Amino acid sequence: MRNVLVTILGRDRPGIIHQVSRVLADFKLNVIEVSQTTLLGEFAGLFSCTLSSEINLIDLTQLLDQKLESSGLTQLVREVGAVPEDQVEVTTESYVVTVRGQGRPELIPEISGVLSSFEVNIDTLRAISLPTVPYHPGQRIVMFFELSVPRETNQAALREALKLAAKGLGMEMSLQHRNIFEAIHRL
Amino acid sequence: MLTDREVISTLEMLKNEHLNVRSITLGLSLMDCVSDDLNRLTAKIIKKIITHAEDLVKVCDRVGSKYGIPVVNKRLAVSPMSALASSFNSDQMVKVALALDRAGEAVGVDFVGGFGALVEKGFSKGDMALIQAIPQALAETKRVCSSVNVASSRDGINMDAVALMGEIIKRTAEATCDIEALGCAKLVTFANIPPDMPFMAGAYQGLGEPDAVINVGVSGPGVVKKALDRVMAQDPRPKFDQISETIKRTAYKVTRVGELLGREVAAALNLPFGVVDLSLAPTPQVGDSVGEIFQTLGLKAIGTPGSTAILALLNDAIKKGGAFASGHVGGLSGAFIPVSEDLGIGQAVVDGYLNLEKLEALTAVCSVGLDMVAVPGDTTAATLSALIADEMAIGMINHKTTAVRVIPVPGKKAGDKVHFGGLLGWAEIMVVADYIEAAAFIGLGGRIPAPIHSLKN
Known part of the structure; x- marks a missing residue:
């Protein structure tokens, strides 16, 4: 069995999932995982599928193009190889970095730059706009990064580097183990 | 993946x-330190405390930092010293207190x-x-705290001990008169300790x-108040059922924090985890x-009519929410x-809404008693004892x-x-009605004999 990832982008409306899944089903693709979201009214969906070896991906791509183009949807099909056997498994712990303050263009590159220099992977990144309040002009946001931090990471140094980056941006930062969020809110 | 609400709400609470x-408190038995030689006893006490507690503060700070939750106090609770050092006289007991103080300072x-x-x-x-x-020990030490249990539901009230504690409190106040009788803030007389x-x-x-065991005390009156504020913002006249549910849910969240940190500290120190104390502990x-919280729920201040009912609801809802959140x-x-430790309560005294008599009524439904109550310096030992007797009853x-x-x-x-x-x-x-001689x-x-445990009314 081969694994393919089908990515669909376009203006959100009823019927997108039906349209895409119909084509995938016609090609005998078995959808095993889906992640979808909408931002500014735009739909973005990732379909992780398995398919039998005889199917030609070029045919699939062409048919998807044919069926979806008229609806204003764009697609990308990519075959995903197996994880190399020699890839070293890194033991990680889940942390959450939260940055609060006035949104600015340098925010994501600055914070992600620090994380990258510590070999920390960003699993998810979300930003939430907060209601504006008097005496705080500009768009206030909370951005949170869910992270996989290698166990051997120097936590104090990571915290310090993040604090410094946030300070440079004029924002507040916290780094907390993910379990605290789950402990408080989930049964 | 965490939801927006989970992240924002956690940040707000913090x-x-x-x-x-x-507080994360290391409970430590010192019974194996017993000796009939004072120097040997104190040396063994200091050694055992340092051996078991030298990493306590460091570990609490590390775990607190990992979760972004401050651990405000790190403390030690040791075996009742009267049993451990029973062969010594009062002067020697003071030396034992000094040893405890030194050990506490060292860790x-x-x-x-x-x-x-x-x-x-x-x-x-x-x-x-x-x-x-006690008076000299509390005057000469910084960290040592003293508690004397003079009553229980099973055994009744030892009125000789009640009488003695009135005098001891007076003597402790005098021994620490240069620091506003602060020694008395480290001395508690209990029923059912x-x-x-x-x-x-x-x-x-x-x-x-x-x-040795790790016990955790959580806090959270601010979290409860804000949760109730949010309820009131949505519906200015919520039913008490909804208020109770809100307090329960909030107590659950607060307790889970204590449980998570306590268990991790216990594991890091290779000690068993004891209990979470679900108390709402205020700060000034x-x-x-x-x-x-009483003002949020419509009263002018704690102490006005209705306060006992609110406190009963609050106390019970905290227990219900917390009990579900913790294993022990x-x-x-x-x-x-x-x-003195609660701004709202202190202000209610200043404004004349809360007097000692109403405070005593509230203690029938709260989790402690007459706590951090400052009274006139000329209150007699007998009147203090009479206050204690009422509270013990x-x-x-x-x-x-x-x-x-x-x-x-x-x-x-x-x-x-x-x-x-x-x-x-x-x-x-506070005003004490001590014009009536006790x-x-x-x-x-x-x-006072133990009460009968049936025929409840």
């Missing part, structure tokens, strides 16, 4: 609602509890020596407890007050109403812990202010 872990904890005695049915020689040593409580000044390591700052709960578990009959931590501040009269500093806060000296009553002595 940033604006004063959520923290109030960097805020307080060491356990310089106390259990005398609900009578005094042993060691009990008497220890109690007599819990053996696993992490909060000071009453914490001690009960005789049925393990050799705006937004972290039990008293402010213990200690005091409920709402504290310490006058409430605890004994209602099968609950009650305690008296009362501070007769030398030179101060009703209406004066006294500042204790830090988490102990400030208070106005000496004849207290002079009777003996024991």
